[in-house]
Each structure stands twice: as structure tokens, then as C-alpha cells.
Amino acid sequence: xxxxxxxxxxxxxxxxxxxxxxxxxxxxxxxxxxxxxxxxxxxxxxxxxxxxxxxxxxxxxxxxxxxxxxxxxxxxxxxxxxxxxxxxxxxxxxxxxxxxxxxxxxxxxxxxxxxxxxxxxxxxxxxxxxxxxxxxxxxxxxxxxxxxxxxxxxxxxxxxxxxxxxxxxxxxxxxxxxxxxxxxxxxxxxxxxxxxxxxxxxxxxxxxxxxxxxxxxxxxxxxxxxxxxxxxxxxxxxxxxxxxxxxxxxxxxxxxxxxxxxxxxxxxxxxxxxxxxxxxxxxxxxxxxxxxxxxxxxxxxxxxxxxxxxxxxxxxxxxxxxxxx
Numbered sequence: 001x002x003x004x005x006x007x008x009x010x011x012x013x014x015x016x017x018x019x020x021x022x023x024x025x026x027x028x029x030x031x032x033x034x035x036x037x038x039x040x041x042x043x044x045x046x047x048x049x050x051x052x053x054x055x056x057x058x059x060x061x062x063x064x065x066x067x068x069x070x071x072x073x074x075x076x077x078x079x080x081x082x083x084x085x086x087x088x089x090x091x092x093x094x095x096x097x098x099x100x101x102x103x104x105x106x107x108x109x110x111x112x113x114x115x116x117x118x119x120x121x122x123x124x125x126x127x128x129x130x131x132x133x134x135x136x137x138x139x140x141x142x143x144x145x146x147x148x149x150x151x152x153x154x155x156x157x158x159x160x161x162x163x164x165x166x167x168x169x170x171x172x173x174x175x176x177x178x179x180x181x182x183x184x185x186x187x188x189x190x191x192x193x194x195x196x197x198x199x200x201x202x203x204x205x206x207x208x209x210x211x212x213x214x215x216x217x218x219x220x221x222x223x224x225x226x227x228x229x230x231x232x233x234x235x236x237x238x239x240x241x242x243x244x245x246x247x248x249x250x251x252x253x254x255x256x257x258x259x260x261x262x263x264x265x266x267x268x269x270x271x272x273x274x275x276x277x278x279x280x281x282x283x284x285x286x287x288x289x290x291x292x293x294x295x296x297x298x299x300x301x302x303x304x305x306x307x308x309x310x311x312x313x314x315x316x317x318x319x320x321x322x323x324x325x
Contacts, residue, residue, distance in 0.1 A: 065096035079211045084241035124253035133251045142195040144184035149201040174307035197222040221234035240297025
């Protein structure tokens with residue numbers, strides 16, 4: 001998540017790998033609206049005329065890069081990290097969508113336009129090949145908080161406490177199960193070390209407050225990165241930021257990517273997303289932009305409804321029966 005919303009978004013199309021039985025399951029649909037930081041990129045030619053720089057080249061030059069574990073990633077959507085290949089997919093989809101909008105506008109101008117009588121908008125989930133991406137039923141999303149990456153005990157303790165509160169909030173919302181593997185926190189090695197993902201301190205130079213991953217990202221990126229600015233910013237509730245990032249971990253995209261959101265909100269491509277509730281400007285997955293959104297980043301009733309469509313009700317509400325096998 002970024003403290004500033006002059007960014008745009010993208011999503012990966014690379015499938016995830018299994019990890020201790022916690023393999024994301026494809027049941028599944030990434031998203032798009034321009035922020036100020038992408039304004040210069042809107043000048044591309046829809047037909048790619050001579051002398052026009054490609055949108056991909058403009059994005060690659062304009063988005064802020066960070067190097068994580070030797071891999072160059074571009075910061076899109078404020079908290080989504082894209083490889084160059086993923087950025088190319090995003091740019092291609094964006095240009096195709098602009099051409100479509102131009103054609104729709106031209107048709108409307110001559111009286112041949114169409115307008116759907118019903119719309120479905122809301123909590124947005126990550127998809128792949130048209131199927132909803134979620135973790136396999138029964139998955140325990142274990143994590144470690146790597147103590148040796150944090151500069152002091154206080155910052156580590158704040159992250160541990162924030163993660164505990166945020167994971168509990170999601171567990172009370174839908175059928176997910178997080179587990180802090182605290183016994184792994186003090187180990188000096190890098191990586192999840194037997195957990196599904198790890199939480200680490202990473203100085204991005206203020207490129208984001210925190211950044212997470214989607215279930216179908218490559219396993220090498222199954223981590224939550226915490227920037228130093230998370231501890232000094234006063235714009236957003238800190239636990240709310242963790243709730244937002246864990247929403248990505250569960251496979252939920254940003255809420256503000258729809259056409260109905262304020263134009264000031266960051267745009268994201270929609271080639272890999274699916275709406276599961278009506279549009280919710282107070283969603284935990286909605287940036288504060290265009291004068292709407294929530295700085296507390298609380299989970300709303302619409303978030304609850306949408307997440308339960310994907311993961312079912314909270315596990316604590318279920319009475320499991322042994323089949324006797």
C-alpha cells in the first residue's frame with residue numbers, strides 16, 4: 001500500500017506453486033483507472049502511430065523500480081510489484097482497452113452505442129483463465145516475521161502485533177486460517193523457512209508503505225514487505241494497512257479499480273479480475289482517493305459478503321463432522 005495514490009496497477013499471470021499443501025486453487029478473474037503519476041502515459045496513440053512511444057516504455061520509465069532479492073520490480077497500484085514481463089502484459093491490455101473505449105465512443109456518437117441495463121460491481125478477486133484464485137481448502141496460511149530484518153525490537157513487536165490483529169480480523173470474516181510461526185522469527189536465514197510466507201523489513205525508499213502478493217504469484221515473492229515509512233506515517237491506521245495487504249494475500253484486488261470509482265483513484269487493468277459484490281467505497285481494499293474511502297481500512301459488510309463467496313463463512317462458525325473413513 002502506498003501513502004500516495006498517484007500510481008496505477010497491474011497483476012501477474014504466472015501460476016503459483018504448491019507449498020506444504022497450501023497450493024492456491026483456481027476456481028478464478030487484474031484491473032485499471034489512471035492516477036496522476038501515470039498522466040504522461042495517457043498520451044499514447046491507440047493505433048501506435050510512428051513517433052509514438054509505447055505505453056510499456058512510458059510505464060517502465062515512469063513507475064518506480066525497486067530491487068528485491070536481485071530482481072527488478074516496478075511499483076504499480078501503490079503496493080503491487082510487477083516484473084518487466086508482467087508490466088508488458090499490463091501495458092498491452094491497457095492499449096487494447098483504450099482502443100475498445102474509442103470504438104465504443106465512436107459508435108455512441110453516431111447512435112449505435114449500447115448500455116447494459118444491469119451492472120455487477122463490488123469486491124474484486126484475482127482470477128486466472130477466468131477462474132477465481134483462492135488458497136486450497138484446508139490451507140493454513142502460516143507466516144514468520146523475520147526479526148533480523150527489523151532495525152529494533154520495537155518495530156518488530158509492532159509488526160507482530162499488527163499482523164496478529166489483522167489476521168484475526170480476516171479469520172472472523174471468512175473461512176481462512178492464518179498462523180504465526182513465532183518459533184521461526186529469530187532464525188537468521190532468509191525466506192519463509194517452512195511457513196507459507198514471511199514478513200520482512202525492506203527499505204523501498206518510500207515507494208510503498210507495505211507490499212504483499214497474490215496467491216498465484218511465484219513462490220519467490222510470497223512475502224509481505226514493510227517499509228520504514230509504515231512506522232512514521234499518520235495517514236492510515238497501521239492495523240488497517242495490514243488488513244489491506246492480507247486482503248491481497250487472500251486474492252482480493254483493489255476496490256477502486258472500477259469505472260464507477262472517482263477519476264482521481266488509480267487505474268488498474270481488468271484482464272484478470274472479477275467483481276463479487278456491489279461497489280463498496282468504504283472497502284478495506286479501497287484506497288482513500290477522490291474524497292472517498294476509509295483511512296481506517298476496516299473490513300465492511302460487503303467485504304464480508306464477497307470474501308465469504310470465495311472462502312465460505314469463518315471456520316469458527318462451522319461444526320465439522322468426521323466422515324468416519
